[in-house]
Amino acid sequence: MGRHLVLAGCGHAHLAVLVEIGRFIRRGHRITAINSSPYLYYSGMGSGLLSGTYRPEEVRFHVQKTAQDRGANFVPGKITRVDPVSRLLYLESGETIPYDVVSFNTGSYVPAEELGGREGSTFSVKPIEQFAEARLRLIDLCRTPPVRICVIGGGAAGVETAGNAWRAAKECGNAFEVRIFSRGLLLEHFPPRARRLTLRSFESRGIRVEEGVQIVRVSPDYCVTREGRKVPCDMAFIASGVRPSPVFRLSNLPTDEQGFLLVNPNLQSVAHPEIFGAGDCIAMESRFLDKVGVYAVREGHILASNLLAALENAPMSTFHPQRSFQLIINLGDGRAITCWKSLAWDGKLSSRLKDRIDRRFMRRFQVSGETAGRD
Ligand SMILES: Cc1cc2nc3c(=O)[nH]c(=O)nc-3n(C[C@H](O)[C@H](O)[C@H](O)COP(=O)(O)OP(=O)(O)OC[C@H]3O[C@@H](n4cnc5c(N)ncnc54)[C@H](O)[C@@H]3O)c2cc1C
Numbered sequence: 001m002g003r004h005l006v007l008a009g010c011g012h013a014h015l016a017v018l019v020e021i022g023r024f025i026r027r028g029h030r031i032t033a034i035n036s037s038p039y040l041y042y043s044g045m046g047s048g049l050l051s052g053t054y055r056p057e058e059v060r061f062h063v064q065k066t067a068q069d070r071g072a073n074f075v076p077g078k079i080t081r082v083d084p085v086s087r088l089l090y091l092e093s094g095e096t097i098p099y100d101v102v103s104f105n106t107g108s109y110v111p112a113e114e115l116g117g118r119e120g121s122t123f124s125v126k127p128i129e130q131f132a133e134a135r136l137r138l139i140d141l142c143r144t145p146p147v148r149i150c151v152i153g154g155g156a157a158g159v160e161t162a163g164n165a166w167r168a169a170k171e172c173g174n175a176f177e178v179r180i181f182s183r184g185l186l187l188e189h190f191p192p193r194a195r196r197l198t199l200r201s202f203e204s205r206g207i208r209v210e211e212g213v214q215i216v217r218v219s220p221d222y223c224v225t226r227e228g229r230k231v232p233c234d235m236a237f238i239a240s241g242v243r244p245s246p247v248f249r250l251s252n253l254p255t256d257e258q259g260f261l262l263v264n265p266n267l268q269s270v271a272h273p274e275i276f277g278a279g280d281c282i283a284m285e286s287r288f289l290d291k292v293g294v295y296a297v298r299e300g301h302i303l304a305s306n307l308l309a310a311l312e313n314a315p316m317s318t319f320h321p322q323r324s325f326q327l328i329i330n331l332g333d334g335r336a337i338t339c340w341k342s343l344a345w346d347g348k349l350s351s352r353l354k355d356r357i358d359r360r361f362m363r364r365f366q367v368s369g370e371t372a373g374r375d
Pocket of ligand 1: 008010045280
């Protein structure tokens with residue numbers, strides 16, 4: 001007898017499940033996909049939206065259409081809680097959705113509201129689609145120079161944002177300033193050479209780097225450092241790190257100390273075998289995983305096969321995260337830095353390689369006419 005699988009959130013890991021929906025349905029199962037937006041924007045190309053390198057339709061998957069075209073039910077909305085005893089999902093709309101097996105891929109968010117800021121001029125780097133709106137705002141602000149842009153957070157997302165904001169502002173042709181603040185060193189969890197290459201690139205372009213400086217508040221016209229210094233700011237980007245959605249804690253599911261859903265190597269909740277999770281929203285009990293799309297995508301294939309196995313009481317496969325992965329940071333000037341283990345190198349070739357890898361990934365999962373303008 002067929003059972004009901006619910007995909008809670010349509011992030012990067014669920015793409016591999018969405019394209020396989022037909023296989024589940026042919027075996028008699030029902031699928032419901034829930035997502036807060038009809039689209040998923042691909043983070044690897046997100047900062048390119050800010051610089052104008054990519055158009056929105058080039059970097060998004062129409063997850064609603066992908067699900068519906070293959071016979072799944074799609075529910076637009078935000079999940080607020082799960083009741084593992086009655087096997088019910090609660091939505092912000094008040095709707096409830098029952099499940100036999102549920103898989104969470106709800107990602108993570110940047111707690112930007114903690115810093116304040118002005119609506120329309122303060123953007124967090126997640127959700128990725130905000131970069132498109134930020135680009136329009138930046139171009140608008142550039143009409144009345146000088147524009148002072150502050151990026152808060154010195155990790156890879158902050159570096160990409162600063163580099164691509166510089167490019168967008170530069171193309172406007174008026175006076176501007178870009179500053180990036182890092183609580184510790186810039187790119188401190190990356191190979192030291194990646195930091196040196198970034199500092200060199202930013203210095204040559206006049207992007208000011210403030211290391212060891214924590215921003216505690218964003219006001220309409222300035223950012224405030226921990227020491228109380230006010231830095232003039234017309235537009236702020238928040239890239240200060242990610243948090244999990246509150247759904248797991250509110251539902252009393254086992255989580256790590258930050259609130260990410262705790263899963264075993266089958267990607268199953270350690271307490272409820274019919275609850276699965278993948279991507280940024282999980283923590284593996286056996287190993288720390290960086291919050292990168294690389295893992296979300298790799299987990300997708302194991303997840304698809306384990307969800308089918310869970311519906312049919314069949315044996316599961318184990319996810320073995322790779323020890324190291326390649327990350328390419330888009331500097332926004334036609335160059336990128338490739339990081340691999342303790343090595344880092346930069347150049348135009350890295351940028352072309354990143355573009356090729358990213359476009360190949362898009363082709364694999366843009367299966368609903370996204371680029372033909374039918375979305
Ligand atoms: C600027 C930037 C650049 C990055 N570049 C890279 C890179 O080059 N390579 C890399 O590996 N990683 C990169 N990352 C990290 C990457 O973004 C994340 O690791 C990745 O997005 C995680 O994918 P995910 O599927 O878990 O979540 P997401 O991509 O965040 O997807 C989650 C989905 O769930 C939906 N959702 C969320 N909450 C709910 C809810 N309560 N109810 C219903 N739906 C919900 C969202 O709408 C979204 O569609 C970058 C991050 C940023 C910010």
